[in-house]
Amino acid sequence: MVKKLQKLSADKKKSNAQLSSTVKDSAQQIWLAGLGAFSKAQEEGGKVFEALVKEGLTIQRKTQAVAEEKITEATSRVTTMASDIGSKAQGQWDKLENIFEDRVAKALSKLGVPSARDLEALSARVDALAKGSKAAPAKAAAKPAAKAPAKRAPAVKKAAPAKAAAKPAAKAPAKKAAARKPAARAAADTGASTPSAS
Numbered sequence: 001m002v003k004k005l006q007k008l009s010a011d012k013k014k015s016n017a018q019l020s021s022t023v024k025d026s027a028q029q030i031w032l033a034g035l036g037a038f039s040k041a042q043e044e045g046g047k048v049f050e051a052l053v054k055e056g057l058t059i060q061r062k063t064q065a066v067a068e069e070k071i072t073e074a075t076s077r078v079t080t081m082a083s084d085i086g087s088k089a090q091g092q093w094d095k096l097e098n099i100f101e102d103r104v105a106k107a108l109s110k111l112g113v114p115s116a117r118d119l120e121a122l123s124a125r126v127d128a129l130a131k132g133s134k135a136a137p138a139k140a141a142a143k144p145a146a147k148a149p150a151k152r153a154p155a156v157k158k159a160a161p162a163k164a165a166a167k168p169a170a171k172a173p174a175k176k177a178a179a180r181k182p183a184a185r186a187a188a189d190t191g192a193s194t195p196s197a198s
Helices: 002-111 116-147 152-166 172-197
Strands: none
Touching: none
């Protein structure tokens, strides 16, 4: 049995030696193939490198053109979307502003604060009254100037009632006396004018 084991171990040594020699030969061949590829790459590497650079430039130009097209398309889409959103937002702001104005107007009217329309109407009425009052004194001033000498006695009568209206209880007897005095004066004026005329 020892002989068999020795024979087997010898066979194993031979097979191990053969295996290691084949591995050495393969490694040597791989090394030589790598050196050959390296030398070829050095010889033709410049040419291959230049060809790769040219291909890279053409690919870069194509991708830039496609990217620019996509960017312009995306920009136009975003611009239209932004304008749509802006118009919708403006409409919503307008609605919100109207609602706010209505609520403020209701609250102010509940508190009794006049609105802008009320103030404008009041201002228009004041202007109209001011214009009317300016026109009325001008007409009144024109008429008394023409008839002033003939109506002096009635002017005195008008003044007395105005004073009587201010103090009606105290001046009631004075009112009657004031009415008698202008009549007496008018009679005196007519009597005085009659003798001078004769």
